[in-house]
Amino acid sequence: MKLWTMRLEAGDGHAPTKNGLAWGLLVATFIDIAVDGFIIGAGFAAGGETGMILSLGLSVELLFLGLALTSESTKGWRIVAISGALAVTVLVCAVLGNILLSGASNAVIAAALAFSAAALLYLVTEELLIEAHTVEEQPIATLVLFSGFLVFWSIQLSGS
Template sequence: MDADDAPPTLAQALAPPSQAIWLIRPKHPNDLSKTSHASLLGVTMLTTVLLYALAPVATMALGGLIAAFRTPGPKLGSAIQHFAAGVVFAALAVEILPDVVHRDAPLASLGGFAAGVLLMLGLRVAGRRLEGEEGRNKDQSEGSTPSTDAGRRSLGMVLVVGTDVLIDGVLIGIAFAAGAKAGVLIAIALAIELLSLGLATSAALGKGGISRTRSILTTAGLALLPLVGAIAGTLLLGDLSGGWMEAVLAFAAATLLYLVTEELLVEAHAVPEAPWMTAMFFVGFVILLLIDMVGSPPGG
């Protein structure tokens, strides 16, 4: 047996963690440095993702706190949703979609895009069924307390919102896997979107009879899920290669497109619109577009 391949001694096995890396002796002098460099890059990327993922966490919790004390009016809520839709659409248009097209993998892109659409449609169907079942249970229940009714009514919404924001976090991890600039723009866009969602969630909980304290705590708990999703997206999807990364990026494109067209804009159009409210979509779009242009190197 080669001396380098010999198992570690008891003293080596009990060595402090700072010395543990030397228990694995590379057969080639550069192996250890390459491994250490790759590990350092992975830790650095995860740290960066976590830092930017804190922005959506903070904005959703802030939105929940604001709405618990003063619910925004319908027009202001619609304007915020228009603005958030414009920002998300700009991030999709200037970063994710060009990257998907540039990679030139039509079959992988088709599969990922279809998976994203099916997932979002499935979540919508599941959410509506859950809300319908809760409504029937409410009609059939007798002798239930107001707090029990409020908890039952809010359960479906919390589950749907929780799944939605968890996916948002995964999208942040996917975007950073595609590139640092894409990750930053998606994190900014989703931070604004989750501010709107935090406002709406806390307001809906309050209207459903949930106490102010419970509304704040519930929204704050939901706000942590993007952080969990970002970690999962980075660790599970950050090192994909071949056609898998193309499929994941197309999946992200589909979910973001659904977020804009079937969630933000649908909710924004639920109230009579004034021209200034509609204009907020374009304001959000051009602001993120300018951020992308300013942040890009000359000629890049």
């Protein structure tokens, strides 16, 4: 996925086309939204409280993602259509995730949630934080962050 997006950026695939849409950005956004919807569905399959927490947390992300998609070249009905399509994508993938995982064992649901947590942590540590800093980051920083997360998660599990 990263190589594909790098090629799009190098070929100026992230720039708006004649009709004002950045198709590379839209495709990547819809893939991200579909995964987020599946994560929400997995949370509701695990239990209502988990699903609600994931829904609230990801809704903040989706709000800023929707704001980031707006541009001066995209106006009016296109913004409404794109926002509506994003909302439908989240809903459909959340329902699909809930249906697929509702009868699954606790181990399968835990694996799906662990995979999604790792994907979200990877996004934050490898993409967003590194791009936010101009200083070259070392891979040890990612290792320390993941290790700290696992330590605190283990403490929480042992206390339950």
